[in-house]
Amino acid sequence: MRRDFQEPARCRPDLVIGHEDLFAAAKDHLGSGGSVLLHGPAGIGKSTVLRALAEEYGAHARTVLRCSATESESHLPFLALADLFGLVLDEIAPRLPAAQLTALESALTGRGESSLQRDGLALRLAVLSALRALATQGPVLVVADDLQWLDPASAELLGFAARRLEGTPVQMLCAVRTEGSDSQEYDRHLRACPPGTAALRLGPLGRAQVARLLDHRGHGALPRSTVREIHRTSGGNPLFALELGRALADSPTPPRPGEPLPVPTSLRALVLSRLDMLSVEARRTLLVASAGARPTTALLHAAGRENAEAECAQAAELGLLATEPEAPAVRFAHPLISAALYAEAPAPERRAAHAALSTAASDPIERARHLALATT
Ligand SMILES: Nc1ncnc2c1ncn2[C@@H]1O[C@H](COP(=O)(O)OP(=O)(O)O)[C@@H](O)[C@H]1O
Ligand SMILES: [Mg+2]
Structure with missing residues (x-):
């Protein structure tokens, strides 16, 4: 039996343009039991690629656990943990020692003032036991988006477990926002992932790919010179390209020759x-x-x-x-x-x-x- 928690049934994965090499590398790594961390700047397509990979690769897992952190909630301790384990708690509860279960329950429900300082060891072991218990039933895939906003308590617990799961069929598929082009900003996030996790950077889309993207999203009628300008201004970033396309469509007068594209407030x-x-x-x-x-x-x-x-x-x-x-x-x-x-x-x-x-x-x-x- 395959269990996929959290995600409402998706009818169709998004169309993903380009990134063929990255897909091949990610699938290679996941196929051999490894974990993958996607990284790159805002809007480059991390969540889109993460969803597509999870959709495809999740079919091999019995249990898919998901969390997606948000900036506004990153101060709430154990929030990601609750997303990951909230729905499987009933399944794993009978398999956890009482002290671990109590610690996990109080962290997940926010009741009982659980904290890493107070319940540190019990909580760490609980997360480890929970993943191990699930893994005895079949492969587990943990899909975590926007790791940069993961609450620190959840990141610590996930990292603790990830370092001790070798030889267990638990894999992680994560994404994290990084800004610098050659920075090692993602290093710190690798600590929440199993050792040997492959960090794969998402690069910009080429001009023909940006043209396809605009076409696919209903901006197909743009002149070629405008598409070239959108590609240039967006730097191949799909989110920027789509926003620029939308702003152009909304703008009553197209920019005059030599004038930069209108940049939307967003x-x-x-x-x-x-x-x-x-x-x-x-x-x-x-x-x-x-x-x-x-x-x-x-x-x-x-x-x-x-x-x-x-x-x-x-x-x-x-x-x-x-x-x-x-x-x-x-x-x-x-x-x-x-x-x-x-x-x-x-x-x-x-x-x-x-x-x-x-x-x-x-x-x-x-x-x-x-x-x-x-x-x-
Ligand atoms: N390779 C791609 N193919 C098609 N659409 C894409 C692609 N990459 C990004 N997009 C679109 O661009 C926007 C931003 O992508 P998203 O995955 O949310 O970026 P990120 O998670 O890196 O911030 C979304 O509307 C998404 O559908
Ligand atoms: Mg995203």
């Missing part, structure tokens, strides 16, 4: 908090950079931004710019940052930026373009 929030940390002058300098086609510090100087170097350095420290040492080009860390900066600036400031660029740019066509955008 996405601005992702980058604006960091923009708010810039000084007013540095922000203005970045606005000029966002309006320019291929900004360099020399161009910014010519456009009247005297302290461009120092201001760009400040922006790079905040992770807004990804400037390479010695390189003259001013590069935004993500195209969305540039587009959001532009979208957020009041119209007179945008016009002023274009006016400055209309005299600073060396290319006559670009000058004409800026002149047009400076006066309308």
